[in-house]
Structure formats: structure tokens, C-alpha cells
Amino acid sequence: MPALHIGHIPLANRLFVAPMAGVTDRPFRQLCKALGAGYAVSEMVTSRKDLWNSLKTSRRANHEGEPGPIAVQIAGTEAAMMAEAAVYNIERGAEIIDINMGCPAKKVCNKWAGSALMQNEALAVEIAAAVVEAARPYNVPVTLKMRTGWCSEHRNAVVLARQFEGVGIQMLTVHGRTREQGYKGFAEYDTIAAVKQAVSVPVVANGDIDSPEKARDVLARTGADAVMVGRAAQGRPWIFREMAHFLETGEHMAPPLVAELRRLLLEHLQDHYSLYGEGTGVRSARKHIAWYVRSLPGGEQFRQHINTIEDCAVQWQAVADYLDALGQQMDRLPMATVATAGGATDAELDEPAGMTA
Numbered sequence: 001m002p003a004l005h006i007g008h009i010p011l012a013n014r015l016f017v018a019p020m021a022g023v024t025d026r027p028f029r030q031l032c033k034a035l036g037a038g039y040a041v042s043e044m045v046t047s048r049k050d051l052w053n054s055l056k057t058s059r060r061a062n063h064e065g066e067p068g069p070i071a072v073q074i075a076g077t078e079a080a081m082m083a084e085a086a087v088y089n090i091e092r093g094a095e096i097i098d099i100n101m102g103c104p105a106k107k108v109c110n111k112w113a114g115s116a117l118m119q120n121e122a123l124a125v126e127i128a129a130a131v132v133e134a135a136r137p138y139n140v141p142v143t144l145k146m147r148t149g150w151c152s153e154h155r156n157a158v159v160l161a162r163q164f165e166g167v168g169i170q171m172l173t174v175h176g177r178t179r180e181q182g183y184k185g186f187a188e189y190d191t192i193a194a195v196k197q198a199v200s201v202p203v204v205a206n207g208d209i210d211s212p213e214k215a216r217d218v219l220a221r222t223g224a225d226a227v228m229v230g231r232a233a234q235g236r237p238w239i240f241r242e243m244a245h246f247l248e249t250g251e252h253m254a255p256p257l258v259a260e261l262r263r264l265l266l267e268h269l270q271d272h273y274s275l276y277g278e279g280t281g282v283r284s285a286r287k288h289i290a291w292y293v294r295s296l297p298g299g300e301q302f303r304q305h306i307n308t309i310e311d312c313a314v315q316w317q318a319v320a321d322y323l324d325a326l327g328q329q330m331d332r333l334p335m336a337t338v339a340t341a342g343g344a345t346d347a348e349l350d351e352p353a354g355m356t357a
């Protein structure tokens with residue numbers, strides 16, 4: 001199969017990690033890419049200029065040592081501000097700009113944004129066109145992520161997809177839920193298939209893809225050019241190589257060795273602490289550790305213990321000790337049973353600074 005391209009940029013494969021605010025930071029994206037993800041979009045960066053110098057935004061804009069292409073997602077409600085945000089990020093290394101119209105948060109920058117924009121088709125298209133025009137002199141392709149529509153009676157992804165393609169959007173990702181659904185219910189793939197039929201730019205299918213079989217089935221059902229995995233990659237970044245292996249051979253890979261998990265997780269933590277620093281790092285690492293151990297023996301008890309530790313070195317050592325002990329009991333992790341767990345509640349997604357999706 002020929003390589004998939006975003007505009008002129010070739011991608012390593014058709015398995016993408018989804019942008020997840022607070023999760024897919026540079027250390028986690030790098031890990032997913034090293035373990036088989038062909039493409040990763042960074043967490044959303046606001047289009048609000050007054051927040052660009054904030055620590056949170058500068059961490060989100062950190063791409064040090066990350067293998068390309070570097071893709072930055074922007075969110076906002078005004079075309080001119082979004083165009084400016086695109087240029088700001090391009091001048092700081094973004095090779096692809098992704099527009100967020102998929103986030104269910106009620107408000108971004110105190111206005112309806114993210115997937116709420118799908119209700120205002122004229123504004124949504126105006127934003128897409130302005131960002132494409134701003135990125136054009138830099139030869140930077142612009143992509144867009146959306147949902148199937150505003151609500152079940154108003155699934156306008158196909159209508160919008162045609163218009164987005166018309167103004168120069170070079171790839172469309174569709175999460176198979178409506179804005180109204182938040183993260184509830186199940187993703188549906190028929191609308192994604194209809195979007196694929198309607199446009200000639202690459203289409204990426206997203207939503208509830210949590211196993212190699214599901215990746216195969218969604219690709220077949222939608223005809224999409226790629227699949228994007230979010231929650232199922234939390235604490236399981238090797239899911240991408242498992243999917244790649246299954247799609248290639250029809251067979252399952254053996255789960256990772258405990259020794260490999262030990263190396264990956266301890267390196268992930270080091271990288272995490274160096275990005276966030278001691279105080280923030282020890283706390284923000286907890287959710288990652290919890291995801292890694294959630295289906296392991298003693299995992300729940302260990303998670304509770306980790307939440308009491310306030311020091312990076314102590315946290316790191318506790319993880320090392322837990323995995324050393326696990327290594328005495330088993331060589332490999334148990335076969336994954338339930339993959340998707342660490343979701344986002346709609347409340348969690350409504351951050352005051354409007355930075356979340």
C-alpha cells in the first residue's frame with residue numbers, strides 16, 4: 001500500500017494517536033511513535049494570545065527531539081485569531097496545523113467552540129479557510145478534526161466535510177459521536193463512511209477503537225485511510241505495534257514482557273518529570289501510572305499507594321519495585337481484556353482556561 005500523505009508530507013503508517021489534552025504531551029507522543037504510531041497530533045493550543053506565554057501552553061508547544069511530522073492542534077472561535085495562532089505555531093516548528101472541531105467542552109475561550117462550531121457551518125468554514133490561507137505561504141498543510149454532527153438529528157459531518165475540502169483542508173478526522181453525546185454511548189461508523197465517500201482528501205476514523213480487530217473492522221467498514229486511537233492507548237502505548245502486526249499478519253503479538261514495561265514506564269516517567277518539573281510532574285504522572293497498572297495484579301492497591309507519594313524519586317522507585325515484584329510472578333503482561341478505560345467526563349473537559357477538548 002502506498003504511504004499515506006498529509007498534503008506533501010508522508011506518514012509512517014495508518015495508525016494515529018489521538019490528541020488528548022493532559023495526556024498526549026511530548027513524552028507520551030514520542031513513546032507512542034516509538035511503539036508503532038505513524039502520526040501524533042499534539043494537545044490543543046489555544047488561539048488566545050494572552051495565554052501563549054503561559055507555562056501550560058509552552059509545555060504543550062514542546063516538541064524537543066520528537067520525530068516529525070510535528071502537528072499542532074489549535075482551537076478557537078474567531079477566524080483571524082485562529083489564523084494568527086496557526087502562524088505562531090508554524091514559526092515555532094509546526095509542520096502541520098490541525099483545527100479542533102471535535103471537542104465537546106461547553107466553552108473554549110468563553111465562547112462556543114470545538115464541536116459546537118459544527119452548529120455554525122458558515123463560521124466553521126470561515127475559520128478553516130482563514131487558517132488554510134495563513135498556512136499557505138509556509139507550505140504547511142491544514143487538517144481538521146470533527147464529530148459526526150451537533151446532535152443525532154443534525155449530523156452534518158458530510159456537508160461540512162465537502163466545504164472543508166473546498167477551502168483547502170488536507171485531511172479530515174471524524175470521531176463517530178455527535179457533540180451532544182459527549183463521550184457517552186457508542187461511536188458509529190456509517191457517518192464516517194459517508195464522509196469518506198464524499199471527499200477525496202484522506203479521512204481518519206476515530207472513536208472506541210480499542211483492539212487490533214476493531215482497527216481492522218473500522219478500516220473495512222468505513223473505507224477510511226487511517227484509524228486514530230485515543231483512550232485505548234492510555235497506559236498501553238504498544239497498542240499501535242499490536243495493531244500493525246495484526247493488520248499485517250492476521251495474528252496477535254505476544255503481550256509485552258514485564259521487563260519491557262519496566263523499561264518503558266521508567267523512561268516515560270523520567271521524560272515526564274523533566275518536562276513538568278518535580279512538583280507538577282509527580283502529580284501529573286499519577287494518571288499515567290494508574291493506566292499502566294490498571295489491569296495488573298495488585299494494580300488498584302498500587303494506584304492508591306502512588307497517590308500518596310509527593311516526590312518524583314520516591315514515585316519512580318515505587319514503580320520500579322512494583323514491576324520488579326511483578327516480574328517475579330510473570331514474564332509477560334496478561335493478554336489485554338478491556339482496553340478502553342481512562343475516559344474523560346464532560347466535566348473534566350470543561351477547563352476554565354478553555355484549553356481542553
Ligand SMILES: Cc1cc2nc3c(=O)[nH]c(=O)nc-3n(C[C@H](O)[C@H](O)[C@H](O)COP(=O)(O)O)c2cc1C
Nearest residue numbers: 018019020021044102175207208229230231344357
Ligand atoms: C482526556 C481526553 C482529552 C482529549 N483532548 C482532546 C483534544 O485536545 N483535542 C481533540 O481534538 N480531541 C480531544 N479528545 C478526544 C480524542 O481525541 C478522541 O476523539 C476521543 O477520545 C475518541 O477516541 P477514543 O474512543 O479512541 O478515545 C480528548 C479525549 C480525552 C479522553
